[in-house]
Amino acid sequence: MSSGDVFVGIDRDQDNLALARENLDTVAPTVTKHLVHSSFADIDTILENLNLPEISFILYDLGVSSAHYDDGDRGFSIRYDAPLDMRFDRTQGRTARDLVMTLSEYELRDLMFRYADEKKAVHIARSIVEIRKTQSIDTTFDLLDIIKKASFDDHSPKRVFQALRIAVNAEFEHVEISIKKAIDQLAIWGYIAIITFHSIEDRIVKNLITPYLTGTIDDITGQTIIPARLTKYNKKPILPTELEIDKNPRSRSAKLRVLKRSY
DSSP states (O other): OOTTOEEEEEESOHHHHHHHHHHHHHHOTTSEEEEEESOGGGHHHHHHHTTOOOEEEEEEEOSOOHHHHHOTTSSOOTTSOOBSOOOSSTTSSOOHHHHHHHSOHHHHHHHHHHHHOOTTHHHHHHHHHHHTTTSOOOBHHHHHHHHHHHOOOTTHHHHHHHHHHHHHTTHHHHHHHHHHHHHHHEEEEEEEEEEEOSHHHHHHHHHHHGGGGSOEEOTTTOOEEEOOSEEESSSSOBOOOHHHHHHOGGGTTOEEEEEEEOO
16 A cells, blocks of 8 residues: 555444554555444445545455454353353444344244354254243353254354354345445446355355346347456455465465456
8 A cells, every 4th residue: 555545444343443543553654544433334425425436446354353253252252151242343233142032933043044054053043942931041151051952063053153143243234235335336447355254155245246247248149238347356266375274274264256347
């Protein structure tokens, strides 16, 4: 980044914004920086308020911050006994506890299937509903105990926690809204890069961008009358190297897609 550039960072977590400001002040002290506490689903409004008509380059890092998992008070990790929160923005919205204590058995089962492909969702959802009749499910370890007793799959806890986190933060809805808006505001020959970290998230992004990679064909002549709005910069997703995985094991499942706006 050069001194004439304008950088806009958007995050729902104020702690992440504070850390980003500290890092940016070190590596890019002369760049104009706007760090906005909001969802990237509001990207059009944010850019309008900043009087920025278009985007030259945008990067979506759809992974959960390592700081969230490593902070024992946030309720994201199965490693720590903490309040069932899981909100990126702790100033608003429903917590994971709210969902666990109020959703119907069907709704709990559905979110586990939809957001984590959890095979034992039926048993886990039924156990949650039964247990909450007599006791409150307040902490991560409360929920973890229920999951372990309802499912003998060692991977179920991580999947259920993932599903709840996605539901609490409406992650997929925000991703779809934001990427569509960003493509509309991307400058001609501008770039959009998207990093995904699990298969469901990656499938959503792939389905979302596919229509933009296909032009409009004339039914009579068979010729392209409107070119594809986006073209792939890399034919296949870029995967982390073994060296990167050794340094950062959490990058193992990452996939990077880079696209350029054609018109």
